[in-house]
Amino acid sequence: MLSAEMNERLTRVGPGTPAGDLLRRYWHPVAAVAEMTEQTPKKRVRALGEDLVLFRDGQGRLGLVEEQCRHRSASLYYGFIEDDGLRCAYHGWKYDCTGKCIDRPFEPDTAPIKDSVRLTSYPVQALAGVIFAYLGPDPVPLLPRWDVLLREDGERKLFILPELECNWLQVMENSCDPAHTYYLHGHTLALKGQAARGSYYYRPIKEMKFQTVKEEAWCGILKQRIYGGDDAEEELGHPVLFPCMLLSPQREHLVLHMRLPVDDTHTQIFRMQFTANDHGKPQPQPETVPVERVASLKGEDGEYHMESFASHDAMAWETQGAITDRSRENLGVSDQGIALYRRLLREQIDLVEAGKEPHGIIRNEAINQRIVIEVSSSQRRVAKEMAGTS
Ligand code: FES
Ligand SMILES: [Fe+2]
Structure with missing residues (x-):
């Protein structure tokens, strides 16, 4: 639970606001x-x-x-x-x-x-x-060169989603919330008879682990699901790259979810999808990465159609309210990733207010040649196997 005052402090993005001044550093x-x-x-x-x-x-x-x-x-x-x-x-x-x-x-x-x-x-x-x-003050930091943006052993495609009518922090909190995948994605699709599409997430979660990372190359939250069952594999964590990105495997793809805080009550998602080839060698790349605008997340009746992960997530984020009222929430143990993200956010806002540099700013050219962050490959393998058998 957050006081109304703290909620304002963490969510507002305009010039001169605490979070706005922080977000301008990236x-x-x-x-x-x-x-x-x-x-x-x-x-x-x-x-x-x-x-x-x-x-x-x-x-x-x-x-x-x-x-x-x-x-x-x-x-x-x-x-x-x-x-x-x-x-x-x-x-x-x-x-x-x-x-x-x-x-x-x-x-x-x-x-x-x-x-x-x-x-x-x-x-x-x-x-x-x-x-x-x-959009921040000088000196301008380096634009981070994530490996997923540089790799040439596969294909890249950029998806632009319809602009969301909610504050950016709701989207980022969701990235630190692995518990949501079981019902919102797995159960929803299973009830629609699309078990194969949701089944990776439709498994009992035995444990969730979270870790705050503050390294020179990146800062954020590493989250990890441990599934139950005999065949459970230990997946590597999915890194939430502070402040506004998530790197995660999605079926056979590796996806960098990039969230732009448009204003206090709107968020634009750019989703970079990279699909590795089978031979692991560089392949010719097109001059421009192709882009696709994702069609509406709602049906003709104006309700979320709930046919895609993006529609599920948009339903959850937007129905929380334009800027959700965090004074009425009741966080549980499964929400500890959210608590960690908020703490990280508060600390970085405090640093900027104290005239210091927040974490996750890259100024070292050598480190920025290529920033590699390991993410789970087991999910991609399971998804590929399921795709082959369904
Ligand atoms: S030139 Fe007159 S308003 Fe731009
Ligand atoms: Fe989700």
Whole structure:
């Protein structure tokens, strides 16, 4: 249970809020490279409560700037792409990828462009078909190079889910909550006669283990399920990468779930799926990682259709409320992963408030060459065997 005050402290993401200031210290996914084409070089992005425009100038360079023009605040989403920037559609002021105003067509040449005419802009970097942004203070940390984003011994595909109408912390708490899989996923699918799809999770859980990790390469919560039964295998833990990611096996895939806190009451999930080939050797990679937008998680009647894991999870997260009221909850022993995550979050917020660097920020180039985190492979093997027999 949390006081209403602590709940606010841990959940709000806007500029100047405790959690918002912490979340700004990390890189976040904001778009797919495959969706920023020559035909669609502009995209509205809402991240951490800020309205932004992502654009590619005529030379292919990416810029992420505040949406409202510094002249008289028209939306730059409607601007014209030019070789060296984005020109506002209202009176034609032009900005480069760093937000600098480089042209004001109806002003005399003698009037210098003041620094205050600069748009707020944020660094962006593309990796594995994802465009990541950093909305925090300098110095900018390294964009983490997770192994799952770099591997070439298989195929990669990016899924973008419908925007969720709930606060980001509900999604992250779920990642520290292995007990939910038995009923929400396993039982739901078994009742629908889809036992094979849910059966990995439809096994008695004998024990759950949790561990907080604070290493130089990553920080987060390692969670592990120990299943009962004679054939039970010890699976490795699934790492929750603080603050907003989960690395987990999913059937024969390895999946990096990346959650963008859009604003206080919305969350956008980007799901990077990597499928290893059978021979373990590098294979040719496409120029751009393909992207698929997942269709609605609800049916025509407006209710969750509960046909997919994503629909199950969305039902749980959104029905908890836009920002769930944690003063009415009753946590049990099985919720200890959630308690650990909250403690980790509180500690990192406190560090930032004290003017210190939170954990999970990477500044060491050598470590960042490739960050490998072992995750369970037994689940993938079981899933493959089941897929072959069902
Ligand atoms: S509002 Fe953008 S140029 Fe005037
Ligand atoms: Fe789930």
